Amino acid sequence: MSKRQIYIYKSFERFWHWMQAILIFFLAFTGFEIHGTYSFFGYRDAVRYHNVATYMFIGLIIFTIFWHLTTGEYKQYLPTFKNIKAQLDYYIFGIFRNAPHPTKKTVLSKLNPLQKLTYFGLKILVIPLSVTSGLLYMFYRYPSRQGIEAINIQSLEFIAIFHTVAAILLVIFIVTHLYLITTGETVTSNLRAMLTGYEELEDAHKDEEKISDPKLTTQTFE
Template sequence: MSDTPLKNIYLYTRYERFWHWLQATLILILLVTGFEVNGTISLLGFETAVRIHNVTGITWLIAFAFFAFWVFTTGEWKQYIPTTRKMIAVVRYYGYGIFRGESHPVPKRKEAKHNPLQRLTYLSLAALLLPLQMLTGILYWSYNSWAEYGLGGLSLSSVALVHTALAFAILSFFIVHVYMTTTGHTILAHTKAMITGWETVPEDEHVEEWEKKAV
């Protein structure tokens, strides 16, 4: 890694850390039980997997609603405003520069916790992928009431296919996300930051104008 002097800053609040680990746990449970319901694996038994999957899904939906409320009432939504500034530099860094020990082109700051690639990824996840997964899950769960709700024209197999495809997309994100946590100045630096709240960043305090405008 780069020899740039480092310092510690308090970057993640208690609620952010709580939400991060809660969501990670809920997603893992949903993936395991969901794949069992789908017949991909056999671990808990079908009925038990269905029951746990349903309860966990409802818990996730409620927790996600609280997260959305927190994001908009605290102003943290500004952290997710997408930008293309330095996007190519960030992509180049993760694809090439990181293996040569180069410094990250967009270091974390309190004013800008996420780099351009993270902003786009997290926004797509929170505003599109997860809500769609929850919607298809609710539709799947309420199948017996479709006619009552005027949804008789829906295809159960299509809803199930979309729900499963989104599950694989979330699994892919989860794997990449775990890998990315190992790319700090030490292999466990980012994980430790999400436990303690303190992130290690370059000593330079400089924040570019686009970062200020984005938040």
């Protein structure tokens, strides 16, 4: 089957993806310094930088929620258990035997069932846990400015544990994600797609692509 370069990741999506990657990486880096894992910026600066990055992260999240809702792209993340076993089998066995990908990537369905489930979990559980515990931590930490005694938080330890667990889950996600992005058609095809927006996909996606966006530019590679 012939393949074509298809515009799969729109510019906002790519901006959001890379900003999120940078911010989460930076938040993890400064966060684990605050945690005491190592010393790089120094505790005071690490806290200051962590705080600045959190405001940027929250701003990005607000814009991204708006984008997902207005474009309908949130539908891409609704989890499905269909084909999930096939996808797991592929990552555990098939990938080492050069088996074909069990699910095909298209403009309307660019995430495989495992990605849908993982990203849904990140959006619904892990990131909200990180942001909520982080905000509670922030305002508990500086009671002279914005105390939250009204919601009667007894101990910072409880919040810190939740925040650290969310951070560890995010770090595990990043490490797994870095491995999985190398498992596309070629080692760099997924990375290139997220940088340029274009990915080489099978021609069967032609009709779907038209439904998605009639203005899309495509080139044919026989």
